[in-house]
Each structure stands twice: as C-alpha cells, then as structure tokens.
Amino acid sequence: AQTVTQSQPEMSVQEAETVTLSCTYDTSESNYYLFWYKQPPSRQMILVIRQEAYKQQNATENRFSVNFQKAAKSFSLKISDSQLGDTAMYFCAFMKHGRQAGTALIFGKGTTLSVSS
Amino acid sequence: DSGVTQTPKHLITATGQRVTLRCSPRSGDLSVYWYQQSLDQGLQFLIQYYNGEERAKGNILERFSAQQFPDLHSELNLSSLELGDSALYFCASSTSRTGGSAGELFFGEGSRLTVL
Numbered sequence: 366a367q368t369v370t371q372s373q374p375e376m377s378v379q380e381a382e383t384v385t386l387s388c389t390y391d392t393s394e395s396n397y398y399l400f401w402y403k404q405p406p407s408r409q410m411i412l413v414i415r416q417e418a419y420k421q422q423n424a425t426e427n428r429f430s431v432n433f434q435k436a437a438k439s440f441s442l443k444i445s446d447s448q449l450g451d452t453a454m455y456f457c458a459f460m461k462h463g464r465q466a467g468t469a470l471i472f473g474k475g476t477t478l479s480v481s482s
Numbered sequence: 483d484s485g486v487t488q489t490p491k492h493l494i495t496a497t498g499q500r501v502t503l504r505c506s507p508r509s510g511d512l513s514v515y516w517y518q519q520s521l522d523q524g525l526q527f528l529i530q531y532y533n534g535e536e537r538a539k540g541n542i543l544e545r546f547s548a549q550q551f552p553d554l555h556s557e558l559n560l561s562s563l564e565l566g567d568s569a570l571y572f573c574a575s576s577t578s579r580t581g582g583s584a585g586e587l588f589f590g591e592g593s594r595l596t597v598l
Binding site: 400402407408410470 | 515
C-alpha cells in the first residue's frame with residue numbers, strides 16, 4: 366500500500382520569504398502522480414501543483430515549484446515570495462497512474478503554513 | 483469555484499440518526515470520490531464511483547453507503563451515527579476512472595457533519 370508522510374505539522378514564514386514543505390512517500394509503483402493541494406480557512410481543497418513520475422523535470426507554477434527526487438521518494442514544495450494568502454494547510458498526495466480498476470488520492474497528514482507580515 | 487457542488491454545507495444531528503450527503507460533480511466528470519476529513523485521521527478515502535459503478539473502496543464503514551445515479555450525482559448515506567463520525571466530508575470528481583487528464587481531482591467545499 367502507498368503511504369505519504371509529511372513530517373512538518375506546522376511551519377511559519379514571513380511575507381516575501383521562501384519556505385519549503387517536505388513530503389516523502391512509499392510505493393512500489395513506477396508510474397504515478399504526485400500533488401500538492403492547499404486548504405485555506407475556507408476549507409476548499411485547491412490544487413497547487415502536480416508532477417508526473419515519469420517526468421524528470423520539476424514542475425513549476427508561478428511562485429510554486431517542486432523538488433522531485435524519485436529515487437529518494439521525496440516531493441517537496443517550495444513557495445517563493447510568500448504572501449499572506451498562502452496561509453493554509455498544505456497536503457501532499459499520491460495517485461497511481463494507469464488503467465487500474467479504481468484509483469484514489471492518498472493524502473499525507475498535512476502541514477499548516479502561517480505567513481505573517 | 484471547482485464546479486463540484488455539495489449539500490448541505492453544515493449538518494447537526496444526534497447519535498443513532500441517519501443522514502444523506504449529496505454531491506453534483508463537474509459537468510462531464512464521470513468519477514466521483516468521497517473523502518472524510520477529521521482532526522485525528524486526516525483525509526481518508528472512502529469510496530469511488532465511475533459512471534454509476536463502484537470502482538474502489540477505501541476506509542468506509544459498513545454503516546456508510548454510497549451510490550451514483552444515472553445523472554452522475556452521488557449520495558453518501560451515513561447511518562447509526564456516532565460521535566466519532568463528526569467530520570468534514572468531501573466529494574471530488576474527475577473526468578476518468580483514474581483521475582483527470584493529469585490525475586487531478588476537483589473537490590467540493592465539503593459538508594460539515596456534527597453528531598451530538
């Protein structure tokens with residue numbers, strides 16, 4: 366079974382600074398997706414960034430980028446130029462890829478990020 | 483706005499009761515997923531339906547059941563409720579059996595269930 370581990374329950378950062386959230390996962394699959402979702406106080410789950418395991422290039426979405434280390438099974442999220450609106454809980458998630466009869470996102474426990482001015 | 487609609491947003495009920503949570507997926511999405519989010523268990527996958535058929539089952543209790551109707555909306559039924567069932571229940575949808583075009587799921591705003 367797949368597991369996702371986020372070892373940082375809480376983190377804080379000042380506005381405009383850079384912060385990195387850690388995530389490790391365990392799987393025997395070779396083809397899968399990894400995601401970071403954001404859950405602000407409004408509780409909506411919002412997709413931040415995704416990475417296909419077969420792609421060596423790290424995904425980037427504006428101020429958000431990942432460091433994907435497949436051999437180490439590590440998938441960290443870097444937030445640059447942090448903004449107050451980045452305050453949220455961040456979840457790392459894993460999904461198998463392929464024609465399996467049903468797949469689902471497996472989530473880590475989350476990291477609460479607080480951005481202060 | 484993800485396009486996934488969940489009702490009700492809030493629900494308060496008593497132990498032993500039964501409730502139904504409803505989810506309308508994004509237009510065109512065939513897969514519906516249900517998740518439970520509680521403080522101690524985090525986000526737990528409950529069940530997935532694809533085009534009316536059950537596709538995957540996670541940590542869903544026997545007291546819970548779900549179905550997806552021909553119009554693709556889904557309902558999650560929770561019965562014999564216990565205090566520990568208090569949680570935020572999310573519905574998510576995607577275009578395919580295995581997630582969206584790149585695996586992504588689109589989440590509704592959740593239904594907050596409080597069991598007293």
